[in-house]
Amino acid sequence: MYTHAIVKKPGINFAKGITTANLGKPKYEKAALQHRLYCEALKKCGLKVIVLEPDLRHPDGCFVEDTAIITEKSAIITQPGDLSRRGEKEEIAEIISNYKKIRCIKSPGTIDGGDILRINNHFYIGLSKRTNKAGAKQLAIILSKDGYTSSTIPVKSVLHLKTGVTYISNNNLIAIKEFSNRFKLFNIIKVDEDENYSANCLFVNNFLMVPKGFPKTKQKISELRYNIIEVEMSEFRKMDGGLTCLSLLF
Numbered sequence: 578m579y580t581h582a583i584v585k586k587p588g589i590n591f592a593k594g595i596t597t598a599n600l601g602k603p604k605y606e607k608a609a610l611q612h613r614l615y616c617e618a619l620k621k622c623g624l625k626v627i628v629l630e631p632d633l634r635h636p637d638g639c640f641v642e643d644t645a646i647i648t649e650k651s652a653i654i655t656q657p658g659d660l661s662r663r664g665e666k667e668e669i670a671e672i673i674s675n676y677k678k679i680r681c682i683k684s685p686g687t688i689d690g691g692d693i694l695r696i697n698n699h700f701y702i703g704l705s706k707r708t709n710k711a712g713a714k715q716l717a718i719i720l721s722k723d724g725y726t727s728s729t730i731p732v733k734s735v736l737h738l739k740t741g742v743t744y745i746s747n748n749n750l751i752a753i754k755e756f757s758n759r760f761k762l763f764n765i766i767k768v769d770e771d772e773n774y775s776a777n778c779l780f781v782n783n784f785l786m787v788p789k790g791f792p793k794t795k796q797k798i799s800e801l802r803y804n805i806i807e808v809e810m811s812e813f814r815k816m817d818g819g820l821t822c823l824s825l826l827f
Contacts, residue, residue: 578782582624583672583825587612587639588631591816595637595659597736600815608812612639615823618806622781624826627672635665639813640822643689643707644669646700646716647827650723652677653716655688658707669825676827680719686712691737691822696744696763700727703738730759736817741773743821745780749801751794752776766801768794774810777819786820 587609592602616626632638644666646653652673654666670679682688692703693716700720702713710729717727734755735741742752742760751766752759753773768776768791775791778798787795789807798805808820 579622579624579826581627581676581827582619583627583629583641583669584612584616584619584823585629585639585641586631588633588636590633590636591639591812593636594816595661596816598815598817603812603815611809611812612823615808615810615820618786618808619781619824621806622784622786624781629668629672632665632668635662637662637816638665640691640816640818641665641669641825642822643691645673645825646688646690646693647673647677647825648720648723648725650678651680651719652827653688653719654679654681655690656682656684656686656712658687658689658705658709673825673827682712682715685709686715688712688716689737690825691739692732694738694742694744698725700725701738702727702729703732704729705732705737707737708732730756735773739777739821740817740819741776743776743778743780745778745785745798745803747801751778751798766794766797768797774814774819777821779820779824781826788814788820 654670687709689707692708694701720727732738742756750763753776757767772791772794775794779786785803786806788810
């Protein structure tokens with residue numbers, strides 16, 4: 578059970594961040610509203626939400642997931658794959674140090690938290706344009722020392738591993754086609770190609786947060802009797818962001 582979430586508000590220059598989505602520029606006021614509703618959803622899941630103010634030096638800063646990997650044993654501060662995002666980790670490290678022992682990924686290794694999929698005590702590390710083999714090796718060593726196992730998975734068609742596959746408890750995974758055959762021991766909920774964005778869901782304390790507006794995926798999930806909370810994510814989708822990207826849970 579999670580007790581806390583760290584989030585960071587989007588700044589007025591949010592639209593200046595990095596994106597490959599080609600869905601147009603996000604509207605700041607709408608993104609700010611969606612972020613507030615996201616925080617309310619986290620509170621509904623029973624979390625104490627630690628809200629950080631925007632840092633205009635880092636327009637992608639609201640995507641806090643990429644800056645750290647938090648386990649029961651420690652918090653591993655990442656080395657984001659895009660140079661423009663390296664400065665985001667300093668404030669996050671300072672906040673998390675109040676709760677966890679800090680460890681760090683160092684250059685030439687790079688890791689984005691969005692490439693890390695945890696299932697029980699095993700961590701799947703996505704090798705993407707943002708996470709390299711050197712970073713994966715460092716992370717694997719740290720996790721091993723803390724009693725966890727890990728393995729790597731190539732990421733080709735999406736930005737991060739969790740852009741295309743997330744674990745929603747009870748041996749169930751939601752996945753796009755690229756990852757639908759990579760997890761043999763699990764029940765895979767395959768999303769239709771026109772609803773690929775809906776593969777990024779967030780399971781929190783017996784609630785399942787899903788992006789609003791994807792009826793086919795919602796129907797498949799509903800058949801498994803999850804407590805679903807729909808959250809509008811349109812403005813964050815324009816910036817390659819999803820539900821998991823906007824918080825660090827512990």
